[in-house]
Amino acid sequence: MFEQLGDRLQGTLKKIRGQARLSEENISDAMREVRIALLEADVSLPVVKSFITKVKQKAVGVDVSKSLNPGQMVVKIVQDELVELMGAANDALNLAQTPPAVILVAGLQGAGKTTTVGKLANLLKNREGKRVMVASADIYRPAAIEQLKTLADSIDVAFCQSSADQKAVDIVANAKLAAKNGVMDVLIIDTAGRLHVDGELMEEIKAVHAAANPVETLFVVDSMTGQDAVVSAKAFDEALPLTGVILTKTDGDARGGAALSIREVTGKPIKFLGIGEKIDGIEAFHPDRVASRILGMGDVMTLIEEAEQKVDKEKAEKLVKKLKKGKGFDLEDYRDQVAQMNNMGGIESMMDKLPGMGNLNLPTGAMGGMMGDMNKSVAIINSMTPKERQFPALIKGGRKKRIAMGSGTEIQDVNKTLKQFMQMQKMMKKMGGKGKMAKMMRGMGGMPGMGGGKFPPGGMGGGGGMPF
Amino acid sequence: MTESNIPEQAEQPELAKKKPEAKKRSGFARFFSRDKDKIEQTPSEPVSVEEGLDKSRTSLMGKIGNVFKGSFDINDDLFDELEEVLITSDIGVEASLEIVEKLRERVKSDKIQDAPGVIAGLRAEIASVLSPAEQPWDVLHQRPYVMLMVGVNGVGKTTTTAKIAKQFRDQGKTVMLAAADTFRAAAVEQLQEWGRRMDIPVVAQAHGADAAAVAYDALNSAIVKGSQVLIIDTAGRLHTQSDLMEQLQKINRVLSNLDPSMPHEVMQILDAGTGQNALSQLEHFQKAVGVTSVCLTKLDGSAKGGLAISLTQKYGLPIRYIGVGEGYLDLKPFSAKEFSDALIPDISDQIGDKA
Structure with a gap:
């Protein structure tokens, strides 16, 4: 998300960046383009208008004696205003309450509420060690309760059974009792999707809210929503005392206009981003970092945090030790590396956060294709015997054929994987244990889809501490 | 991912009881429910006439x-x-x-x-x-007429699949459904529940099964049973996830291997609340599986119909249906004149x- 808006804004601002003097005219020209860029990103019109007015006011009266040139000043003003739009810092969940702390989730149909409840429960359980229970008050959509139960079972959190012939408020009362009896820290309540213009269902959610008395009431919204995002957010905000917003499906190519508008209109912070369909695809929302992502300045902080959370440290240390001992990097290690990258949301998500990467202009999906190939590599390695993994030199014609059959691939794919592995092995030898991300990434030039891609020198510097 | 809830008028009297008053409707829903002469409505369809104030607001x-x-x-x-x-x-x-x-x-x-x-x-x-x-649509020139329903998560694919199936069946066509969303938890159950309520056969396998295999099974079953229409519901996927798009291509391939004209219709479901990203969604799905038509859902929120215009201007695909309410009859055939009048x-x- 945000890349395309970023590209547009960067292109526009590039023109103005070099200007030594700013006239009202060239600011106006730039702002006209900024306006279109924001509108095409689905930022709502009233928000765009007030944004442009603010930037213009600040830009025209800009103090030229500062260390930045006027052009750079404008870029800075735009960034500051973007941060302002989205809220300055991350707002975490406030669960300081006599347990169970109740979280109520509401939103339009298809926003991703149930999936988000699962992700949130998983996050609270794993990262904060909370005892979590989930319950579904969606009595309308067939199998909605079943869906949440399946999710709850898969992440091993408590589920309070409900049924479609109960009333939503009764379900909530039951769930609260069950959570209390079960000594839960947190109870998350999923609700039915509803349109903000549906008076009766809006009344129902008010009653549900009253019964639940939640400490957090979160509005779940699809990041691809158009101009109507502000209208529905406002309606929900008026009906319920919302405490925050969760933006979902941010792994698509939506330009994130909804994110920019909703905060401005409701004044409620965006607390999380939902990314992808996997259960751990949820990330705290940091407005400052996202603003710099939009302007192509990268978001190394999030990348480092992700690396810390998701990379298996034990495995990484083991590998470092092994390499230090002078032992070779074998196919098992290679497979682990690929799996680690997958854990971090794949290359696409990593690249997204690196400074300068937004300017590479890779076709959408190019990276995705690469991940597909990497997954294939994992299948291929899985089809090898332990001995083959340790001594890849053994793998000749007959074995290759068997491995290709076993992994459902072609012999060419096996060859490709072996070649990539060999490149990686060479690189690892050079690194001699002191992992430098920059070197590793350069070595990946040999991977499919990268086409020997050149990375800007030093661009990866921020990731230097990553335990690869 | 959640999809829309449809309290269905005919099969669920208890739900109708829950909502005794005609809902306040705005924009398209109000327009279409007011226009009783033009569009067939069931007698049970709640019809509301709204005061002028409300319409000017929304x-x-x-x-x-x-x-x-x-x-x-x-x-x-x-x-x-x-x-x-x-x-x-x-x-x-x-x-x-x-x-x-x-x-x-x-x-x-x-x-x-x-x-x-x-x-x-x-x-x-x-x-x-x-x-x-607005283009004529004949589903009876092929038997079975195979429809593949595609779209991103949460646009209402399963619900729309059920609504279309119900309409076809009410028109006297024999319909079969395929639950090829084997990914989302309880998606199969959701479609099966619809099938049970509407008395329409649903071909399904276990959660996590190969979607293409489900489609293949369903097609064979539809051929054997002589069904006139087969509608295949698929898992929602973001258009940027190339591996999932490939999976969709596989379904397409499996069908066309049996008969190159299949699927006869690849219908992309789009949420009318989506902004400019809808264009990108359509572009990606079209590239991957050759979308042949569009269905716009959730038009009843407020005046969100603008999407139809930018889509048609850019792609010119037929819009088969628009969804203006929760009941299955609220899924209306598209008419350019009525739409622009609304x-x-x-x-x-x-x-x-x-x-």
């Missing part, structure tokens, strides 16, 4: 009404304001500019001088942009003496 025509309120001149400011109104209805910057440009020419050449004239001109421009989206109705009564 919908595009209301916004346009505001443009003409008070004193106005036909000048650049007026056109700029109209352009903004179009943009806020998700018509998109490019399409809005083009429509307003054409309107400007029309006003000039036809020497239009009053508000109703400008509004009628705008309506005509929009109708002409929309006309390629988007920009006659508001001369609201403009007042200025008109």
Whole structure:
């Protein structure tokens, strides 16, 4: 998300960046383009208008004696205003309450509420060690309760059974009792999707809210929503005392206009981003970092945090030790590396956060294709015997054929994987244990889809501490 | 991912009881439910007539009404304001500019001088942009007629699949459903529940099964049973996830291996609340599986119909259905004229003496 808006804004601002003097005219020209860029990103019109007015006011009266040139000043003003739009810092969940702390989730149909409840429960359980229970008050959509139960079972959190012939408020009362009896820290309540213009269902959610008395009431919204995002957010905000917003499906190519508008209109912070369909695809929302992502300045902080959370440290240390001992990097290690990258949301998500990467202009999906190939590599390695993994030199014609059959691939794919592995092995030898991300990434030039891609020198510097 | 809930009128009297009052409807839903003569409605369909105030608050025509309120001149400011109104209805910057440009020419050449004239001109421009989206549709020339339902998560694929199946069945066609969303938890159960309520056979395998295998099974079953229509529901996937798009291509391949003309229809479901990203969604799905038609869901929120215009302007695909409410009969066949009338109705009564 945000890349395309970023590209547009960067292109526009590039023109103005070099200007030594700013006239009202060239600011106006730039702002006209900024306006279109924001509108095409689905930022709502009233928000765009007030944004442009603010930037213009600040830009025209800009103090030229500062260390930045006027052009750079404008870029800075735009960034500051973007941060302002989205809220300055991350707002975490406030669960300081006599347990169970109740979280109520509401939103339009298809926003991703149930999936988000699962992700949130998983996050609270794993990262904060909370005892979590989930319950579904969606009595309308067939199998909605079943869906949440399946999710709850898969992440091993408590589920309070409900049924479609109960009333939503009764379900909530039951769930609260069950959570209390079960000594839960947190109870998350999923609700039915509803349109903000549906008076009766809006009344129902008010009653549900009253019964639940939640400490957090979160509005779940699809990041691809158009101009109507502000209208529905406002309606929900008026009906319920919302405490925050969760933006979902941010792994698509939506330009994130909804994110920019909703905060401005409701004044409620965006607390999380939902990314992808996997259960751990949820990330705290940091407005400052996202603003710099939009302007192509990268978001190394999030990348480092992700690396810390998701990379298996034990495995990484083991590998470092092994390499230090002078032992070779074998196919098992290679497979682990690929799996680690997958854990971090794949290359696409990593690249997204690196400074300068937004300017590479890779076709959408190019990276995705690469991940597909990497997954294939994992299948291929899985089809090898332990001995083959340790001594890849053994793998000749007959074995290759068997491995290709076993992994459902072609012999060419096996060859490709072996070649990539060999490149990686060479690189690892050079690194001699002191992992430098920059070197590793350069070595990946040999991977499919990268086409020997050149990375800007030093661009990866921020990731230097990553335990690869 | 959640999908929409449909309390169905016929099968669920208890739900009808829960909502005894006709719901307040705005925008499209109000328009279409008011227009009883044009569109077939069941007697149980709640029909609501809304007071004028409400419509001016929520919908595009209301916004346009505001443009003409008070004193106005036909000048650049007026056109700029109209352009903004179009943009806020998700018509998109490019399409809005083009429509307003054409309107400007029309006003000039036809020497239009009053508000109703400008509004009628705008309506005509929009109708002409929309006309390629209205195309005849014959599902009985193939047996089974195979439809593949695709789209991103949460647009309402499963619900729409059920609604279309029900309409077909009510028209006397024999229908079969395939639950090829084997990914989302309880998606199979959701479709099976619909099948049970509507008495339509649903071919399904276990959660996590190969979607293409489900489709293949269903097709064979439809052939054996001689069903007239087979509708295949698939898992929602973001258009940027290339591996999931490949999986969809596999379903396509499996079907066309059996008969190259299959699937006869690849229908992309789009949430009308989606912004400009809908264009990107359609572009990616079209590239991957050759989308042949579109269905716009959730149009009843408020005046969100602008998407139909930017989509048609760019791709010109037929829009088979629009969803204006929760009941299955609220899934309406698309008509360019009705749609543009709903988007920009006659508001001369609201403009007042200025008109």
